[in-house]
Amino acid sequence: MENAKPGHTVEFHGLKGAAHLNGTQGHLVRFLKNEKRWVVRLDGDEYKTVNAKPDNLKRVEPKKVIYQNPLTGQYMTPTSTSRPVTAPSTIVNGGIQALHHTVLDTYHKLKKGGIVVSFGNDYMFAIEYDGPHGSAGIYGEMVYVDKNPLALRVVRERGCQRANELGRNFLAGETIRYIDTTDEEAFFGLLMMYKQHLSTQGYIDVKSGLKLFNIQLAK
Known part of the structure; x- marks a missing residue:
């Protein structure tokens, strides 16, 4: 968990009291200095967070999101963009x-x-x-x-x-x-x-x- 920052995607592992979260992912929100734990917002539930020790988290790449066209049912991965908005x-x-x-x-x-x-x-x-x-x-x-x-x-x-x-x-x-x-x-x-x-x-x-x-x- 070196160089971890809020917004990074992490995966839970080695949890005992909440073993059902092992293998699931979330996003770092903030680090609690006194407790030495990260507040992690769980993927799939924008309102639920878990406080986890750094040893129970590992950095991972975000899962690629695949979207389904609601009209045709076709699955597609939207293209990325790197061209910034320059319009006034x-x-x-x-x-x-x-x-x-x-x-x-x-x-x-x-x-x-x-x-x-x-x-x-x-x-x-x-x-x-x-x-x-x-x-x-x-x-x-x-x-x-x-x-x-x-x-x-x-x-x-x-x-x-x-x-x-x-x-x-x-x-x-x-x-x-x-x-x-x-x-x-x-x-x-x-x-x-x-x-x-x-x-x-x-x-x-x-x-x-x-x-x-x-x-x-x-x-």
Whole structure:
């Protein structure tokens, strides 16, 4: 476990009290100095963690994820990308409402296409606009990368330098507007607000490798 860092993939071995975890994998979250143990988030359960001694962990390469096309049933491994997003972006700060109004305003200007909103290199959400609903509201589809290690792993598997590369892949062929914010509270507050109104059938967007959700946005 030399040079181990948060986010690395590990495999359990030699556990006695939780022997059922031996051979399974997880991701390092943080090291507890007083207990001299790693907090490990279990693969397949984004809410469950285990505190394990370094001697019971070994570094491994992440398992290659294979996705199934929900329409054809075809299994496929999405291609990786190393081409960073270089398109100009607009900086938007000023709180949740400023970001939200930018998302709505982008739809009214583009009608079709989408928006990628990012905070730093590691977090982003992207929305592809499908059309209007209600009073100035929007139908769309959304993917996102938040602090969930399973979502962050997709970024690493694709070889991305920034998470919003996956937003570009998701919106391939569409007119895209890129928004950056340095307001962490606003970004994650807006993402949480949007996540409360998502619906999904468990589909994976093959172009980005991220979970695909339906979304309705309103003023």
